[in-house]
Each structure stands twice: as structure tokens, then as C-alpha cells.
Amino acid sequence: DVKVTQSSRYLVKRTGEKVFLECVQDMDHENMFWYRQDPGLGLRLIYFSYDVKMKEKGDIPEGYSVSREKKERFSLILESASTNQTSMYLCASNTGQGATSGASLGELFFGEGSRLTVL
């Protein structure tokens, strides 16, 4: 089974702190994504990556950065956390367009989420 693991389920940070959210997938997926989930707003894409050291902005990249040094690992960084970044953060991965794995093209595999509270 595909597994996407987010290192921290719950975090409490103070305004201005630097926050790292780590995500690891074990299916050799090319693509990795970070979403944030807020009530009534659904899943909004922050950043995504098609390959190692590549990154692209999603719909709400402001206040965030990402790092993908290895294929299996995708990190979300909040350089200076603010209270409006209190949210549930979800990491996901899927196969690239040219891949031949058994998963349905486009099927996203999500981690269980990291709930971040910024005080």
C-alpha cells in the first residue's frame, strides 16, 4: 500500500517562529503536493513539485516555501509563522504523467495531516 507519512500530527508554535512540516512517501511517486484545509474553504494547493529540486506555486503560496532534496521527501516551511496560518496541512503524492504504476492516473495519496496552531 502507498504510504504518505507526515512527521507531526499536532504542532503548536508561536507567532514569528520558523516551522517545518515534513512529508515522506514510499511509492517512488514523481509528484508531491502540499494543501491546507480550512472549514468552508476546502483543500487549497500551496505548492507542488514534479521532481527533485523542482517546485511550483499553487493557489496560496504566500508565506510558505518548500524543499524537495530527495524524491521521497517534500517539506513545507513557514519562515515566520502567523496566526492566520493556523490550519490543517495535508501532504499528497501521485504518479507523473509518464509513469506506468498500477495507480489510477491522477489518484492522489494523502497523509493524515498536520494540525498546526499558531499562537
Next chain:
Amino acid sequence: QQQVKQSPQSLIVQKGGISIINCAYENTAFDYFPWYQQFPGKGPALLIAIRPDVSEKKEGRFTISFNKSAKQFSLHIMDSQPGDSATYFCAASMNRDDKIIFGKGTRLHILP
């Protein structure tokens, strides 16, 4: 053009009833329409998906109906059960683009 609009925001259905969630899109380049199911404390997981070359896809009690001309698609849950209580997200993507755009979600509660 990238938006996927989902309704209703919340839905309460009696056990055994039919749950219906609707989605609409604008971008005619979308060619893959999945539905994700999310239980509390878990990440979303793919439930069922459809491509626009068919008008309906059924998997067990779950059916997607797709209307290409109206740019609408819907999820029907037949014989709804309390275990179906979850948040459901419709989504869309383009084959040339791995990015998936989600609706805002529907919180479904099935009364026992």
C-alpha cells in the same frame, strides 16, 4: 476557469436514503473528475473517478453522473449508511497537468 463549485456544503440523510452531491466546473479542458472521501482525523482518499467519455460510472453503492454539455457532475450514494458519514470532495484536473483542483467539500451525515 480553474474553479470547481460544490454543493451543498452540508447534507443530512436518513439511513437507507439517497445522498446527492453536485459539482460544476467552467474549464472545458478538465478531463478527469474524481471524488474523494475524508473521515475525521484522516486524509482524503479516492472514492471513485470518471472521465468525460462516459456519462455514468458505478462502483457498488456509489455512482458518478456526468453531464458534459452542462459541465456538471454529481455523486449519488444509494442506500446511505451511517458509515458513509464523512466529508466528500469533488475535484477536476487536466490530463496534461497533474494538479488537481478541489471543490470546497460537503459534510455528509447519515442518521441511524
